Amino acid sequence: MTTFAPLQNDTFLRACLRQATPHTPLWLMRQAGRYLPEYRDTRAKAGSFMGLATNVDYATEVTLQPLDRYPLDAAILFSDILTIPDAMGLGLSFAMGEGPKFERTIRTEADLATLAVPDMDKLRYVFDAVTSIRRALNGRVPLIGFSGSPWTLACYMVEGGGSDDYRLVKTLMYQRPDLMHRLLAINADAVALYLRTQIEAGAQAVMVFDSWGGVLADGNFQDFSLAYTRRVLAQLPKEHNGQRIPHIVFTKGGGMWLEDMGTLDCDVLGMDWTVNLGKARALLGGAVGGPGKALQGNLDPNALFAQPEQVAAEAIRVLESFGKPHTDASTTGPTHIFNLGHGISQFTPPENVSALVEAVHSHSRKMRRAG
């Protein structure tokens, strides 16, 4: 059994478990990314995005870059949500300046016949990166592992890349719901195994990114996305080596279905900027001493294009919209993990992230002191 250095900043993990913290922890989706010049340097050395993601040293280097700049409260594995379909043999590539592309797609019964939960050895580079990053973090902050959701993976596997209308994946869903359910079941089992193996490799929390759940119709979201996220969660351990491993689910555009998401057996629900955090807290946050979910989110990433003092004001607006988190150290209660409502834009001025982090930490301490 690998042993890792003890954790120095546990605010993120505590907030995930609805325990009181001295400030509101924050991290940013895609915090290791193109808006950082040092990331662009490593990316250039690696030659390609997959060259970066599959090299343990590079993946470790870029994961730690934002932490060297900003006092963020968590690290997230640098990887891509499409590693699983790639390991299934679909042939993932990223053309320069374009989105992901698969060589093979899953659109017919014959395509599906060849599909199975991949051998985790094909994803060894991910688990090695998890262990390497966890070591390099040396206990500074916890490490989050992640995967795309079964539905989100299916979108890319059917479309063969990004889409603006989801025509092909929805055609399959409406025409052949039986095939879609088979595809989603395979994906769910693959995602669960992938996240379990990340946990064994050192991930201290895991997050399911349901990036495209929000494009589904009411009813279909519950049947084709949520049901398979539930199937993933049912296969994840709640503890590893005596430590609780929080499970986070984020559905972009899922604000309409907060009550449905509240029935998931997970610790944290992420939400995008269209959600009113105060209303979400009333619905899902629970009472002090009672059950509930921690909430994660939800600043509009575009707010980071304003001036630094405006960025701080927007961050405060998000904190105040959630309201004062509970402060009772003896029990659990409503907690908030600050994040963006989606990945940070590559065009973000890095100094605005400093303003954001400073505002979240200082204002959230002030809120806790207030009566």
Added chain:
Amino acid sequence: MTTFAPLQNDTFLRACLRQATPHTPLWLMRQAGRYLPEYRDTRAKAGSFMGLATNVDYATEVTLQPLDRYPLDAAILFSDILTIPDAMGLGLSFAMGEGPKFERTIRTEADLATLAVPDMDKLRYVFDAVTSIRRALNGRVPLIGFSGSPWTLACYMVEGGGSDDYRLVKTLMYQRPDLMHRLLAINADAVALYLRTQIEAGAQAVMVFDSWGGVLADGNFQDFSLAYTRRVLAQLPKEHNGQRIPHIVFTKGGGMWLEDMGTLDCDVLGMDWTVNLGKARALLGGAVGGPGKALQGNLDPNALFAQPEQVAAEAIRVLESFGKPHTDASTTGPTHIFNLGHGISQFTPPENVSALVEAVHSHSRKMRRAG
């Protein structure tokens, strides 16, 4: 005063005003469009999209095409949501196979200084088309006029075209809310005047398309989109020549803000497929004899890629999700206008639209007969 033929099918207008109808009326956003071979023929004759939209005869021809194929319950003016910024002098064009593009954009105080509500003479081709279509309809079904919402127009005016991240328009909003409010006020007054003039030309209902309201953060939606839709509505006549003119507001991705939208002084609220119509009815539909909004929507346009019998089943699911509309001829109550949750796709098989229309009409009659 122009007089037009009396209306033969008033189900759409009655349902807009929450009056009982023998079936649920339906029309489809973008029903005159590229999925119809006869549309593509007229488009080819016209040479360009704007050539089509600015020619009264062509605009009349394509508006009536879907009515000749399907027993739809309303016609909608064939035009584009960007005619207003074009009339403001921004120079609209459509490159083949691409989205709209403006020659000039509004990004600075100086850009804004030159901007004003345009002379309606520049939009004469639209009003002439309205009158021509109304005449050609000869009372078959009512004619809907429309405009983009102030916020949606602003998105295109700042971005200079479509966008996938709304970075420029949101940068302006977050950095210079004062300029954004000035831009939106001008747009609102222009939209109101434009719709008033369409009503005078013969439009029997008007609809505001807030296609991009759903990209705003909670709070910003209310301040930058909804407030200016309200400003438009405040300037619209409720009657013309003794006839009630229903006002429809549709915000794509606005399902999170149904309660806010319920405060608008309009007759009908449109919703996309992510909304549960039953819940929306409970919130907004009102009781028999009491106030409320008619609801319009909300089939996923991608459902039209299934087989005809599956299309019918999905249509029935939408009808049943709203539930049985009220049938009391002596008063008002909850009503539903069937539509898609967004424009029909150019790839839609035309025969699937037949299956849809047939299913909506027959099943909605059956629902009314049921106890």
